[in-house]
Amino acid sequence: MGNASSMLTQYDIEEVQEHCNYLFSQQEIVSLYERFCQLDRSAKGFISEDEFLSIPEFSLNPLSKRLLRMVDGLNFKDFVAFLSTFSTKASLRQEIELIFKVYDIDGKGKVTFKDLLEVLRDQTGSFMSEEQREQVVTKVLEEAGYTKDCSFSVEDFIQIIDHPGLKMEVEVPID
Structure with a gap:
């Protein structure tokens, strides 16, 4: 999964699903990967603070500064794990x-x-x-x-x- 521009393999998808406690389906993982690649404008395999702030819902959040310290520099696997907390399936x-x-x-x-x-x-x-x-x-x-x-x-x-x-x-x- 190293480079954000590479394709996800079935193994990668299953690994990410396991990492996020299966809160996302395989199709959702693929969609999230596509979104992650859009956000990772520098194609370094992680999302920077500036790239996160390009998400309107995130940048408008009054707690965005606090959330940034949790998300700055996340790779795809950790990005999905972070988002899984917001899933309706999260505990x-x-x-x-x-x-x-x-x-x-x-x-x-x-x-x-x-x-x-x-x-x-x-x-x-x-x-x-x-x-x-x-x-x-x-x-x-x-x-x-x-x-x-x-x-x-x-x-x-x-x-x-x-x-x-x-x-x-x-x-x-x-x-």
Whole structure:
């Protein structure tokens, strides 16, 4: 699979399917490969930050900067694994783990009050004051039984978010 311009073999397709826990069919893998090759304008076999930002849905996302640190330099196999999190077939745990990575700003495996505040700042921009953001985050933490001084591991995060009715689904165009 090295070069993005090469053709996928049946073995490559099956390897990618296995890597993404079979959340995509073989035809979807082929379509995603075609899209990956379109995005990989430099034909280096991975997608750069600038190439990701050429996707309108991605560039308009207020959390795109956070997502970029997870996707910059992905090869095709990892690109599909990343997208599999957004599949309707993805487990709630997979979805929450991705959300956790977005919130875990420094990548140290913990989410803090400051991290929550920063993500809310990214999402609200000038529509909320810093004081309002702090009140919102404090209230959410209190309702979940935590204080501003707590930090959360991915397991804590899963326990907080894992409740019936929560589902993160995004339509990923593959054509």
